[in-house]
Amino acid sequence: MTAQGFFISFEGPDGAGKTSVMTAVAATLAERWGDQRIMQTREPGGNHIAEQIRAVLFDDANRQMDARTEALLFAAARRQHVVEDLKPALAAGQIILSDRYVDSSVAYQGAGRGLGMAQIWELNQYAVENCMPQLTIYLDLPVRVGLARIAQHRADQVNRLDEEALSFHETVHAAFDQLAAQHPTRIVKVDANQPQAAVVAAVLAVIKARLGL
Numbered sequence: 001m002t003a004q005g006f007f008i009s010f011e012g013p014d015g016a017g018k019t020s021v022m023t024a025v026a027a028t029l030a031e032r033w034g035d036q037r038i039m040q041t042r043e044p045g046g047n048h049i050a051e052q053i054r055a056v057l058f059d060d061a062n063r064q065m066d067a068r069t070e071a072l073l074f075a076a077a078r079r080q081h082v083v084e085d086l087k088p089a090l091a092a093g094q095i096i097l098s099d100r101y102v103d104s105s106v107a108y109q110g111a112g113r114g115l116g117m118a119q120i121w122e123l124n125q126y127a128v129e130n131c132m133p134q135l136t137i138y139l140d141l142p143v144r145v146g147l148a149r150i151a152q153h154r155a156d157q158v159n160r161l162d163e164e165a166l167s168f169h170e171t172v173h174a175a176f177d178q179l180a181a182q183h184p185t186r187i188v189k190v191d192a193n194q195p196q197a198a199v200v201a202a203v204l205a206v207i208k209a210r211l212g213l
């Protein structure tokens with residue numbers, strides 16, 4: 001394993017299991033390397049400024065937010081995350097596990113909101129300044145299954161993007177598939193439509209192979 005750190009993002013449709021799987025994976029990696037070596041984070045968020053931007057983005061009172069404003073706010077939160085957390089963590093040799101990153105903006109704002117996948121990719125390259133994940137785990141499952149999981153287990157924590165029409169979520173899902181095809185080395189698709197333990201095992205196998213374990 002390199003001492004320079006390793007950056008892994010988790011992506012996929014709402015309710016795919018990113019948070020649950022990432023938490024389980026972090027626990028297993030911490031058993032090997034210790035808690036100090038593993039950094040768990042999320043987007044939008046990760047620090048005080050980015051969490052404040054998150055609150056603006058998901059405030060129910062802001063349902064009229066313009067799509068470009070939304071894209072810029074996600075990118076702004078990401079920029080702060082990169083500078084304040086991600087680059088220092090990589091320099092310190094940490095393994096970063098991030099719940100969502102650039103691909104989410106490309107899928108949700110670029111495709112879902114219709115702003116253009118290439119345009120949102122470019123906007124985010126300005127924000128991240130070459131700080132891209134070496135590995136992206138794409139938890140793939142049918143949109144309806146993910147939304148049903150949220151409705152069944154997490155109905156109290158629904159944000160305004162979760163509540164978009166089914167057609168929006170289908171467009172986002174198709175965009176994740178397109179990104180996986182465009183970046184076959186970085187993005188590894190894992191079937192998330194199976195019991196959680198099986199998903200965690202599959203993800204750990206991918207990560208261990210990539211880390212040379």
Ligand SMILES: Nc1ncnc2c1ncn2[C@@H]1O[C@H](COP(=O)(O)OP(=O)(O)OP(=O)(O)O)[C@@H](O)[C@H]1O
Nearest residue numbers: 013014015016017018019020021149153194195196
């Ligand atoms: N493989 C699985 N099978 C069944 N239920 C699952 C599975 N993985 C996660 N869940 C459950 O589905 C719900 C959503 O999971 P989780 O919050 O981890 O998804 P997420 O991808 O992070 O969602 P979001 O995109 O909305 O943040 C949780 O209640 C979780 O316990």
Ligand SMILES: Cc1cn([C@H]2C[C@H](O)[C@@H](COP(=O)(O)O)O2)c(=O)[nH]c1=O
Nearest residue numbers: 043044074100101104105108109161162
């Ligand atoms: C990073 C990012 C996220 N989103 C959307 C995707 C989800 O609907 C929410 C985040 O909710 P979670 O429960 O924390 O996964 O925000 C987005 O549209 N664009 C982005 O860049």
